[in-house]
Amino acid sequence: MKLIDKMIxxxxxxxxxxxxxGTTILDAATxxxxxxxxxxxxxxxxxxxxxxxxNCRICVVxxxxxxxxxxxCAQEVHDGMKIQTDSLNAVMGRRTNLELLLSNHPNDxxxxxxxxxxxxxxxAHEMNIKEIHYPGEKxxxxxxxxxxxxxxxTNKCIMCRRCVTMCNDIQTVGILSPLKRGFDSVVAxxxxxxxxxxxxxxxxQCVSVCPTGALAETNSSRQVWQALNNPSKHVIVQVAxxxxxxxGEEFGFEPGTxxxxxxxxxxxxxxxxxxxxTNFGADLTIIExxxxxxxxxxxxxxxxxxTSCCPAxxxxxxxxxxxxxxxxxxxKSPHEMVGILSKTYYxxxxxxxxxxxxxxxxxxxxxxxxxxxxxxxxxxxxxxxDYVLTTRExxxxxxxxxxxFTKLIDxxxxxxxxESTGAAAIFGxxxxxxxxxxxxxxxxxxxKELKEVxxxxxxxxxxxxxxxxxxxxLELNIGIAHGLGNARxxxxxxxxxxxxxxxxxxxxxxxxxxxxxxxxxxxxxTDILLKRQKALYDLDxxxxxxxxxxxxxxxxxxxEFLINPGxxxxxxxxxxxxxxxxxx
Amino acid sequence: MRKxxxxxxxxxxxxxxxxxxxxxxxxxxxxxxxxxVLHKAQELFSYxxxxxxxxxxxxxxxxGARVNGVVTFYSFFNENPVGKYTISxxxxxxxxxxxxxxxxxxxxxxxxxxxxxxxxxxxFTIKDVRCIGACGLAPVMTINDKVYGKxxxxxxxxxxxxxxxxxxxxx
Numbered sequence: 001m002k003l004i005d006k007m008i009x010x011x012x013x014x015x016x017x018x019x020x021x022g023t024t025i026l027d028a029a030t031x032x033x034x035x036x037x038x039x040x041x042x043x044x045x046x047x048x049x050x051x052x053x054x055n056c057r058i059c060v061v062x063x064x065x066x067x068x069x070x071x072x073c074a075q076e077v078h079d080g081m082k083i084q085t086d087s088l089n090a091v092m093g094r095r096t097n098l099e100l101l102l103s104n105h106p107n108d109x110x111x112x113x114x115x116x117x118x119x120x121x122x123x124a125h126e127m128n129i130k131e132i133h134y135p136g137e138k139x140x141x142x143x144x145x146x147x148x149x150x151x152x153x154t155n156k157c158i159m160c161r162r163c164v165t166m167c168n169d170i171q172t173v174g175i176l177s178p179l180k181r182g183f184d185s186v187v188a189x190x191x192x193x194x195x196x197x198x199x200x201x202x203x204x205q206c207v208s209v210c211p212t213g214a215l216a217e218t219n220s221s222r223q224v225w226q227a228l229n230n231p232s233k234h235v236i237v238q239v240a241x242x243x244x245x246x247x248g249e250e251f252g253f254e255p256g257t258x259x260x261x262x263x264x265x266x267x268x269x270x271x272x273x274x275x276x277x278t279n280f281g282a283d284l285t286i287i288e289x290x291x292x293x294x295x296x297x298x299x300x301x302x303x304x305x306x307t308s309c310c311p312a313x314x315x316x317x318x319x320x321x322x323x324x325x326x327x328x329x330x331x332k333s334p335h336e337m338v339g340i341l342s343k344t345y346y347x348x349x350x351x352x353x354x355x356x357x358x359x360x361x362x363x364x365x366x367x368x369x370x371x372x373x374x375x376x377x378x379x380x381x382x383x384x385x386d387y388v389l390t391t392r393e394x395x396x397x398x399x400x401x402x403x404x405f406t407k408l409i410d411x412x413x414x415x416x417x418x419e420s421t422g423a424a425a426i427f428g429x430x431x432x433x434x435x436x437x438x439x440x441x442x443x444x445x446x447x448k449e450l451k452e453v454x455x456x457x458x459x460x461x462x463x464x465x466x467x468x469x470x471x472x473x474l475e476l477n478i479g480i481a482h483g484l485g486n487a488r489x490x491x492x493x494x495x496x497x498x499x500x501x502x503x504x505x506x507x508x509x510x511x512x513x514x515x516x517x518x519x520x521x522x523x524x525x526t527d528i529l530l531k532r533q534k535a536l537y538d539l540d541x542x543x544x545x546x547x548x549x550x551x552x553x554x555x556x557x558x559x560e561f562l563i564n565p566g567x568x569x570x571x572x573x574x575x576x577x578x579x580x581x582x583x584x
Numbered sequence: 585m586r587k588x589x590x591x592x593x594x595x596x597x598x599x600x601x602x603x604x605x606x607x608x609x610x611x612x613x614x615x616x617x618x619x620x621v622l623h624k625a626q627e628l629f630s631y632x633x634x635x636x637x638x639x640x641x642x643x644x645x646x647x648g649a650r651v652n653g654v655v656t657f658y659s660f661f662n663e664n665p666v667g668k669y670t671i672s673x674x675x676x677x678x679x680x681x682x683x684x685x686x687x688x689x690x691x692x693x694x695x696x697x698x699x700x701x702x703x704x705x706x707x708f709t710i711k712d713v714r715c716i717g718a719c720g721l722a723p724v725m726t727i728n729d730k731v732y733g734k735x736x737x738x739x740x741x742x743x744x745x746x747x748x749x750x751x752x753x754x755x
Contacts, residue, residue: 174647180656190641190648191634197589198648584589584638584648 010081024052025072025083026059036061036085037094037123039101040160041073042209046461046526047483047510051165051209056158057097058123062090069093098127101158103136105212112156112213117521119211120158141186146194148218149202149370150517154186157214163187163206170510171484173316175200187214190584198584199319203312203484203508204366204517217366217518220387221397227358227387228271235358236346237272238338238417239263241279242364242428242513243391245532245539249520250395251405256531258539261410263362263394268411269403276342277413278361279420281334282427282436284341284557285309286548288331288574290440291565293503297474302326304479304494304501307433309333311371312508314578316484321491322580330575332384334427335361335368336377338417339384340573345561346416354382361388364428364516367508376576390518419553422453422540429533430482430512431458431465434505438469438478439547446472453546459537461511461530464489466501479504482512590635592642599628600639607643614644618654622661631662659713666709667702669747671695674724676715683737684723688712690737691725694744707751708744 006021012029019028029036040056042049054074061072064082069090072083084090102124109115141154159178164187167176175198179188189198207215227235239260248257267275293305308314308328317324332340339361343354361368365388371377372385389397398405412418423439426432435458442450457467458478463486469476479501481487487506493499509515514532515522522528540546548554562570606624610617621640626632632655641651655661673679673688688699691710697703699710718724721733725740732743 168647168650174649177647177649177653179649179653188649190638190652191590193589582589583642 008077008079008081010077010079010083012083013085019077021076023077025061025070025075025077025081028077029061029072029083029085034085036072037126038073039119039123039158039211040162042162042165042524044510044524044526046530047170047515048463049166049170049209049510051160051162053161053165056101056160058094058101060090060093060097061085062087062093095127095129098123098129099132099134100136102129102132103134104138105158106138106155113151113216113219114213118213119523137183144195145218146196147200147202147370148196148373149366150195150200150204150207151216151218152195153214153216154188155214156212157187158212159185159187160211161187162209162211163215166205166209169485171201171203171205171508172488173199173201173203173320173484176206193584199315199581201312201315201319201484201508202367202370202517205509207366207517208509208515208519208521217390217393218369219393220369220389221393221400224360224387224389224397227360232356233358234273234352234356235271235360236274236276236342237267237360237362238276238278238281238335238342239267239362240335240364240368240428240513241282241425241432241536242516242519242532243362243394245428245514245535246364246519247391247395249528250392251398253406254531255528256535258535261412262405262408264413265408265411266398266403266405267362269408270397270401272360274342274346274414274416276338276417277420277424278335278338278363279424279427280413280417280551280553281336281338281341282309282424282433283421283548283551283554284337284574285331285334285427286423286433286436286440287554287558287565288570289329290437290444290548292329292331293437293441294444295566297502304499304504305329307437307503307505308576309427309433310367310507310513311365311374312367313484313487313506315367315370316487316508317491318578318581319583320488321495324491324494325578325580327494328578330571330577332377332574332576333368333371334424335363335388336371336384336576337574339372341417341557343382343384344573345557349416358387359383359385361385362391362394363388364391364513364519365509366390366517368518376578391516392518392520395520415553417553419551421548421551422543422546423548424551425539425543426536428513429536430507431460431480431505432512432536433507434458434478434480434503436548437503437505438471438476440549441476442469442471443547443549445474448472450547454541461533463510476503477501481505482507483510484508590638592635592639595636595639596629602628603639604643615646618644618646618651619658622651622655626661631665633663637663659711662700662709664700664709665702665706667705667707668751669707669727670709670711672711672713672716672726674714674716674718674722674726675712676719676722678715678719679723682722686737687723687725687735687740690740691744694740707747 039058042051054071059072060069062084139155144152244260248259306328339359347354369388377384423436435455465480481490511529515529641648695703695708702709725732
C-alpha cells in the first residue's frame with residue numbers, strides 16, 4: 001500500500017488535517033493544537049499503556065454531517081470527516097456528561113487526598129461547573145483501609161477503568177475488575193474482598209493513574225507527626241534514590257531536578273534526629289547480593305538469581321509463582337537494611353534502646369508500606385522500619401509545616417549510614433540495580449579494576465531487555481524486566497526451564513522506582529519519567545565513586561560490625577525469607 | 585501454603601472431576617469459554633460459591649476478579665444457594681410498565697424472602713431478571729422452566745400455593 005492510501009484528510013473546526021489511517025479524532029486534534037478535554041482516556045506512549053474505554057464521554061465532539069456526538073478518544077477518523085470540538089452541541093454535551101459524573105460524587109474536595117491533584121476537579125473548574133443539575137443518589141460503600149499500602153474509596157470512583165487496565169493488562173495481577181451491572185456496578189476486587197485478603201502487590205500503579213481520590217496511598221503522616229512530637233522517641237529517617245529525582249515537581253521544579261540537599265535540609269526542619277540515606281542501603285545490598293550471585297554461580301546453586309529490592313515484585317512471586325521462591329535473592333531491600341542497622345549498629349554506637357527508635361522511610365512506593373509490615377521483617381517486637389511515607393506524603397508534610405522548600409539551603413546526610421556511591425543512585429531506575437551489581441561482581445570475580453563502569457547495554461526502557469557482560473572467562477547473561485506483566489513472561493520461562501539468565505532484575509513499576517506508585521502524579525506525561533531517569537544517571541556520572549564496594553562507611557560497617565559480606569551476622573540482619581501465598 | 589482465604593478443597597471431588605472433564609473437552613483458548621464453563625459449573629453445583637469461582641479462574645488461568653465480574657454481571661448466575669424453585673420476575677421495560685414491580689413485591693411478601701436469596705424452607709429463590717423476550721405476555725414470571733404470562737399480583741397467591749401444595753403432597 002502506498003503511503004498516500006493510508007492518509008486520511010479531514011477538517012477539525014474547519015482546519016484541514018491529514019493523518020494516518022487508524023488515528024483517533026483526539027490525536028488528530030492534538031496534532032493541530034486543538035484541545036479536547038478527556039478523563040477516562042490514558043495513553044502512556046513509551047510504556048505501552050492505553051486505556052481507551054470511552055465510557056466517561058467527556059471527550060465528545062460533534063460530527064458535522066450526522067450532528068451526532070462521538071467520543072473523540074476512541075472514534076477513528078475517516079476521509080472527508082468534519083468535526084466541531086467547540087459547537088454548542090459538543091460543549092453542552094460535555095457539560096451534561098460531567099455533571100452526571102458529579103451527580104453521585106461525594107464532592108468533599110476540601111478534605112480529599114487528591115485535592116488540587118484531581119482530574120475530575122480540574123475538569124469541573126475548566127468547564128466552569130458552578131451548579132450540578134442532577135442531584136443523584138450518593139453511593140455508600142465502606143472505604144477499604146485494610147491494607148498498609150493502598151486505600152480504596154469506591155464512592156469516589158467514576159468507573160473510568162484506568163486502574164483495571166493497569167492492574168490487568170500491564171501488571172497482569174488481576175486484582176480489580178468491574179463487578180455487577182447498572183447502578184450497582186463497581187470496580188472492585190474478586191468477591192469484593194478487602195484488599196489485604198487478595199493478591200494485590202500494592203505496586204500502586206492503579207493509584208498513579210486514578211483520576212480521582214478513589215485510590216490513594218494509605219496515609220502514615222499522622223503517625224510520623226506523633227513520633228516527631230514524642231520526646232522519648234529517637235526518630236530516624238531515610239530517603240530512597242528515586243525520591244530525590246521527583247519531589248521537586250511538587251514545588252514547581254523542572255522534572256528531573258535532583259533535590260537531595262533540600263530534602264535533607266527539610267527533614268532536619270521537620271525535626272528528625274538522624275537523616276540516613278537509603279542509597280547507603282543500596283550499596284550494602286549490592287555487596288550482599290553480588291556475594292550471593294558469585295556464590296550461586298561458583299557453587300552451582302539455583303540460577304538465575306532475581307533481585308529482591310522491589311517489594312511489589314516479591315509479593316507478586318509469592319502469590320503468582322509460589323513454586324519459584326528459591327530464585328529471588330535472600331537480601332532484604334535497601335531501606336529494610338538501613339532500618340535494621342539503625343536499630344542495631346547505630347543504636348549500639350549511640351547507646352540508644354532500639355525500642356525507642358522510630359524508623360521512617362521516604363519511598364517512591366506504596367508497596368514499601370506493606371513490606372515494612374511483613375512478619376519476616378518484624379522480629380521480637382522490633383520492626384526494621386516503622387513507617388513508610390511516599391514522596392507525595394513527604395511533600396505534603398513540608399507544605400503542612402509551611403517549610404519553603406524552594407529556599408532551603410542544601411544539607412548533607414548524617415555520616416554513619418549516609419555515604420553512597422553512583423551505583424546506589426541508579427537503583428531508582430529500571431536496569432540500575434543490575435548495573436550496580438555488575439560493577440561490583442566484576443571486581444569480585446576477576447580481582448581486576450573495572451575501567452568502564454557504564455554498562456549502556458543494560459539501560460533503556462524496553463519492557464524486557466537482555467544483555468551479555470563478559471567478566472573474565474565468564475559470560476554473564478543478564479535479564480531485565482520492568483512492569484509486572486513483563487516479569488510474568490520472564491518467570492514463565494524460568495518455570496518452564498527455558499531461561500538462560502544468570503541474574504535478572506525485576507522492578508514492578510513501569511520505568512522502575514522513578515515511576516513508583518508513591519511518586520508525584522505525572523498525569524499521563526511520560527516525558528516526566530524519562531527526565532527522572534536521566535537525572536539518576538547524571539547523578540551517578542557526577543559521583544567521585546561509582547562502585548558500591550568503594551563506599552568507605554560501608555567498609556567500616558563490615559570491619560566494625562558485620563565482619564564479612566554474607567557472614568552469619570549479615571545473614572541474620574540483612575537477609576530474609578519468602579512464603580507461598582494463595583492467588584486471589 | 586501458609587494462608588488460605590478461599591478453601592477449594594471443600595468442593596465436591598466428583599463434581600469437580602466432571603467439571604474438569606468438561607474444561608478438558610473445550611478446544612482452542614479455554615479463556616474464551618468462561619461463560620460456558622460457568623454454565624456447566626452452575627448446572628453441576630446448582631450455584632457458584634466463591635471458592636468454585638476461584639477454581640474456575642485457576643482452571644482457565646483468569647483472575648478471580650474477572651470471573652467474579654462475569655458472574656455478577658449476568659443475573660442467570662447464582663452466587664448463593666438456590667431453592668428448589670427459582671421464581672424469576674421479568675423487570676424488562678414492557679413488564680415493568682405493566683406492573684412487574686407489584687408482582688415481585690407480592691412474591692417477596694408471600695415467600696418471606698428477598699431478591700437473590702433463598703427462602704428459609706429451601707423451596708424458593710427469587711430473582712428479578714432483565715427482558716426474557718416474552719413482552720407480549722407482560723408482565724411475565726417464570727418458575728424454573730414454566731412461564732406465567734399476564735400475571736396480576738393476586739394471581740401470585742394461587743401460584744405459590746400450588747408449589748407449596750405440590751411439595752406437601754410429595755412428602
